[in-house]
Amino acid sequence: MPRNGEEDQSVPGAPSITRIRARPDPFLVVCRCFSFLTSLAAILCIAVNVLSAVRSFKHGSDVFDGIFRCYAVLIACFVALAETEWGFIIKFWQVLGYWAGRGMLQIFVAVMTRAFPDYTGERKELILLQDIACFMLLACGAVYVVSGILCIGFLKRSRQQQEITREQAVKDLEELQRRKEELEQLLVPETV
Template identity: 55%
Template sequence: MSSSNRDPELLPQDDDTPPQLDLQHLKRGDPFLVVCRCFSGLAVISAILCVVANVFSAIHAFKTGNDIFGGILRCYAIVIALFVAVAETEWQRIFQFWKILEYWAGRGMLQVFVGVMTRALSDLESGGQAMVILQQVSSYMLLACGLVYIITGILCIGHLKRARMKKAESREQALRDLEELENRRKELQSLLGRRS
C-alpha cells in the first residue's frame, strides 16, 4: 500500500510533541444533574420559607399565650423544616442515620408532611395578610416539591441521579488526573528543552 493512500492523521508527524488536550471541552457538566441541583435549591428555599413562617407564628403564639400547644407544634415544624433543608444538601452523614431520605419518595413524604403542617398551623391573626401569604406560599411550594419528589422517586429518577452522580464523580477524578499528567508533561518538555 503506497504512503499516498494512507490517512494523513495516521502518519507520524515530524515533531514528537503530543496533541494538546482540550480540557475545557471535557469539563462540561451533565444537564440532568444541573436540573436536579436547581430543583433541590428550590426545595431548600421552600423549606427555609416554612421555617421563617413557623418562627413568626410560634413567636406570636407564645407572646399572646392563647395557643401554647400550637406554638410547640410550630417549633417541631421549624426543626423538621430545617432538617428538610439540610437533607437537600445530600450530606452523607445524614443518610447514614436516615437512610430513607436518600430515596426521593421518602424525602418527598417528609416535605409533604412539613408543608401540610405549616399550612394546617397557619394563623390568620399572627401578623396580618403578609404572614398569611408567606405561610400559604411556603407550604404550597414545599408541598409541590414533595409531590414531585414522590412521583419521580416512584419512577426511579432518584436512582438515575445517583448513578449519574457516581459517573460524574469518576469523570471529575479522571479529569484531575489528566490535568496532573498534562502539567507533568509540560514540566518534562520544558526540562528537555533546556537540555537541548
C-alpha cells in the same frame, strides 16, 4: 476520532490527546436547581413557623400551637439540611437518600405549616405567607415522591458518579501530561 462526549483539542506537546468536555450535565443542573428551590421553600416554612410560634407565645392564645410550630421549625430545618445531601445526614437517615422518603418528609412539613390556620382573619399577611410556603413545599414534595417512584433519584446518583469519574480522569490526564513534560525536559541534553 472523538467519541461521544469528547472532542479533540491540542495539548502542548501532545496533539493526539483527547479531552473530556467541561460542560456540566444538564440533568444534574436541573436537579441542583430543583434542590435549591426546595431548600428555599423549606426556609420559607421555617420563617413562617417561627413567626407563628412567636405570635402564639407572645399573645398566650394557644401554647399548644406554639409548641407545634417549634416542632415544625425543627423538622423544616432537617428538610433544608437534607437538600444539601450532606453525607452525615444521609448516612444516619438513609431514607432521605431516596427521593420518595425525602418527598414524604417535605409533604409532612408542608402539612404542619398549614395546620392551625387563623380563621378569624386577624393575620391575613401571615396566612398568605403560610399558604405560599405550604403549597411550594407540598409541590416539591409531590415531585420528589413521583420522581422517587420513577427511580429518577437513582438516575441522578448514577450521573453524579459519572461526573465525578470524568472529573477525576481529566485531573489524572492533566497530571500525566505535566509529568511527561517534566520527564522530557530531563532527557534534553543541556547545552553549555
